[in-house]
Amino acid sequence: MNEVLKVPTMAQYMAEGKQPEVLFWVGCAGSFDDRAKKITKAFAKLLNRCQVDFAVLGTEEGCTGDPAKRAGNEFLFQMQALMNIQVLDGYEVKKIVTTCPHCFNTLKNEYPELGGSYEVMHHTQFLKALLNEGRLKVEGGMFKGKRITYHDPCYLGRANNEYEAPRDLLRKLEVELVEMKRCKSRGLCCGAGGAQMFKEPEKGNKDINIERTEEALETEPTIIAAGCPFCNTMMTDGVKAKEKENDIQVMDVAEMIANAADL
């Protein structure tokens, strides 16, 4: 079942004089990171399967500026933001979906004040909506009955109060959802936020992703589900550090749904 991926760009749509239903904001990790690219593709396949009329910005997309802002470089953040807003407004974008909670938060919360107001959804929220509209069918398939724990990304959970959409999707997969001790509003960070992804951690007695992975492992899952490419990397590294990579996978919720649908 290897359908050809159909991923048109906004430029192509514009040339045809059309507007897509939604813009898929891929993000830097989703575009360049080998692991995250798989999430991007899985989500694009789902969009294709559900016949969602979408487009990407392709080479016209640039970093939202989130890591620059959290690192303290407001200047660089606003430069990125204003450039992106020009592009988005140029294409008259109204609705955005993204697989990255950091892009999601920045586009949704920090762009409006700078002149860029869009309806922004995280991909788990978008998939949930497709499910509710009957456009997406989710069945347990290979995940049915498996023990799965879900790690809340800070920028989706605490930052934007979305705890249920990803969990609802997992329940649809008929998994045995087990919660970690620290979950939802008290979920522990994976350690990547605030531009930490791009630097070595400060001196301490443990890396944050190890602490979080240990907590996930306590639930004895077969899969650790995530909703963020950076959390995914951190947890994957954690699982490797614990030498459990042969038993436990770290997967994005979208990948799981795509796999279950045999995409």
Add this chain to the structure above:
Amino acid sequence: MDYLPNIIFLLILGVGIGYFTKNIRIVIRNIKLGLEVDASDHRKERWNNVIRIALGQSKMVVRPVSGFMHLIVYVGFVIINIEVLEIIIDGIFGTHRIFSFLGGFYGFLIGCFELLAALVFIAVIVFWVRRNVLKLARFWKPEMKGWPKKDADFILYFEMVLMTLFLVMNATDVHFQAMNNGNWVSQFIAVAFEGVSVNSLHQIERTSWWLHIIGILVFLNYLYYSKHLHILLAFPNVYFGRVNPTGQFKNLASVTKEVKLMMDPAADPYAAPPEGAEAPAKFGASDVADLSQIQLLNAYTCTECGRCTSECPANQTGKKLSPRKIMMDTRDRLEEVGKNIDKNGSFQPDGKQLLDDYITREELWACTTCNACVEACPVSIDPLSIIMDMRQYLVMEQSAAPNELNVTMTNIENNAAPWPFNQMDRANWINES
């Protein structure tokens, strides 16, 4: 000479309240050293927060044991203080239990006060045990050494003594015990005083009465020197707390102006600023005066409970960052600046600042901006905003980011991604198998 006690009472009351007012004025002046912020938005939501979070203690009970104990002390504090009204009237006019004419209702009120006093006493003991016997980790972090530790214990001792005095006062009040109206708890304490002469009982009752009211006034004045200010400031602090999603960090308007100018093809790059133009604002914060008034109010409100620190991923993994310390340092520095102003009339440079002298760069760079501290605070304090403001100062005023972040930022600037990939390759994933 009959009026001597009344006069002494008035004098003590005046000094107690007067000195407290003087110090509160200093607190307000110090908070006003911060930058003004417009918080006139979201009025309804703000009042809702005050009702739910401050009055309703909704965030305290996230941790059920300490939350429940705190609820008792909080309710006890508010309700028992109704009794202070009677004490003050009695003190001024030389009456005794002026409200006792209310009869059964009076008994009911006093009974409730007594019950609460006993419960508060027990709760405070539990708090003391948690701190000093069970030694809960969050009470023994490095920033809690010295005065903060003593401060916490003093508050507990104060409350134990005040509750004891209140109950002993009732227990030794012969007239009150004879009425048998509302002595729900004190009747059992009165047993201990059996056989003591009426005269001695009266002496003990009077002594307790005086010590109780003096104790309350001393405690009131102690607040200014203590972390316990939260009993007053929690309410305004929650009102001024966050109403936007916690992920929404503020955008610096001064930067927007500059960036827009930079992106404007019509702007003259060599233009001199117009005459009398305002000097550009400093980016970020290196000292307390660069912080907002709300952030400074946050610092005075912090009661050092450490819930933020115990939820902080950096702190849990042994990094130096402790959100509670950020708040404590901010208050310490603010008070230092305040004393400088008291001494010199206006602030005289003292060669110190919040950055480096109080909060180190290592602490600031350890933050993952995960908002766990903000979520954990029972009174809506936002330590993360101070960390962010100080990072902005480091990066935009001093170019002092850790080197790896400089590389990341250069990448974003040059190729619109934090990694050194070409922007033209951004859509390659579509055709890769």
